[in-house]
Amino acid sequence: MSAVIWNSLDEAKKGLKQLHKEGRTIGSIHTLGALHIGHGKLIELSSQENDCTVISIYPNVKQLAPGAKYEYDIKKDCKFAEEHGATHIICPKTEEIYPEDFRTYLDQGECYKRLNGTAQPYLFKGMITMSVRWILFTRPTRTYWGLKDIGQVILVERALKDLFQDDIIVREVPTVRYKSGIAISSRLMNLPEEKIKEFSRLNLACEKAREALLKGETKSSKIKEIIRNELTKEPLKYFSIEYIKIAEPMDFTEPENITLPIIFHIDLTDGKKMYFDGLFIRNQEELQNGTPVIWLDDEYPPFKKED
Secondary structure: OOOOOOOOOHHHHHHHHHHHEEEEEEOEEOOOOOHHHHHHHHHHHHHOOOOOOEEOOOOHHHHOOOOOOOOOOHHHHHHHHOOOOOOOOEOOHHOOOHOOOOOOOOOOOHHHHHHHHHHHHOHHHHHHHHHHHHHHHOOOOEEEOOOHHHHHHHHHHHHHOOOOOOEEEEEEEOOOOOOOEEEEEEEHEEHHHHHHHHHHHHHHHHHHHHHHHHHHOOEHHHHHHHHOOOOOOOOEEEEEEEEEEEEEOOOOOOOOOOOOOOEEEEEOOOOEEEEEEEEEEEHHHHHOOOOEEEEEEOOOOEEOOOO
């Protein structure tokens, strides 16, 4: 059965009202577009747990770098979402999302300046506001978020709780990784082979840090040093280190001494884009055995084809 595509917010509003009237359970996934198998896993899980799975596809301009253009193919994305189990797809226009008189943003204090926000100060304000707007618009039974974007998941959950919307279930879905440890990301698709293989050091570095913490090293400075040493075991040719962070999930502050739960977060740059990865270690079991992962069969993302 083909997915229903809503090409405006008015269409989506009417359709969602009908789904709620019929008592359907709804799962929601909110994306920027350029869908990949990581999104596919979210959609598949939602389709298993709900009567309907609603996907929004909109490259949120307010979380992108000033002047940046997000590359995606809406027809390809809709086909992909449908193949993985989406029943309804929202494809709005920017003038609907951000009319000229739009002025309301969420503010979660200093958190927006920490973690990813230190390198991308524009990111969290637009990202979290739009994420929560989509959830409030959809009113899902469950909403699905991948733990690759650790900061986004934590801040969305906090916002829903603070806005008395914690009856909506937030499903934290494990990071989807290739066998090499690389977390799937649209910006890693079709990079040169050497660049992708260099990026695979991030997960190895995080795992080295987890093992050191398990063995009793609790000084953040020492854990950061372990991560840096693993990243630079051989000189980085394609990236430079933007930051290495050990952060508290409550407010993203960086403690001197580590206690669980804790976030390891690394951001690299190639001078044009930011590329990040990390671990969110929530409890002793995850420290002991590693954080949950959805593993793919392939070793690496697709490499850029030689001309």
